[in-house]
Amino acid sequence: MTLTRDFFARSVHEVAPELIGATLLFDGIGGEIVELEAYHHTDPAAHSYGGLTPRNAVMFGPAGFAYVYRSYGIHWCLNFVCEQEGSASAVLIRALRPRTGLKVMRRRRGLSDERLLCSGPGRLCQALKITGSHNGLALDAPPFELSARPALPDIVVGVRVGITKAAEKPWRYGLAGSPFLSKRF
C-alpha cells in the first residue's frame, strides 16, 4: 500500500515508528527503512528550531515532501516532512535494508558488503543517488515510491546519533536486531 501525504500529516512522534519496516524506493532502487530519527520544531537539535532559512524552507511547507540537506559539507541526508504546514517537523532516514537494485548500489558505493550500502544517512543517499536537487520533491510521486510495511515489526528506541543539543531525547527508532543499523542501540 502506497503511503500518501495524509500519512505524514500527523505528529512526527506517531509517524516515525510507523515508518520502520516501510519500503523506500527511489527510481526503483532501495529497500526497507530500518532506522530513523524524529526532529520536532520545538527541539533544539532540529534544523527548523531557529526559524525559517533558505536551507530548511521545505520543513516549513506541507507534510509528505522530501527535505534534503548537505551534512558536514560532504554528504546528503534525506528527511520526510511531517505534521501540518508551518510546524516544521521531519524524520531523518538513517538506514535501509537494501532490497532492490543491489548491483547499482554496490557500484555507486564502491562496496560489496550489503550491510554497509545504506547503513547511515549519508551512505543511503549515495546508494540511492539522492542529492540537494531532490529537495522539496513529493513523496507520493516518482521518483519516490513509499509503501507501508506488511506487518508490525519489533521496534527499538534509543537516543539520537551525532548531536549535542537535546541529545538525551529518545527519538531514534530502529528495527530490532537488524544487521543494517548504522549503530547499535
Added chain:
DNA sequence: TATGAGATCAACT
C-alpha cells in the same frame, strides 16, 4: 576496538 584527521559548506556568532 578506538580515536583522529581530512573533506568542505551553510548557518550562526
Added chain:
DNA sequence: GTTGATCTCATAC
C-alpha cells in the same frame, strides 16, 4: 571563525 542530524581511511592499542 566555529560548528555540525557524516563517512572514510589511517594509525594506535
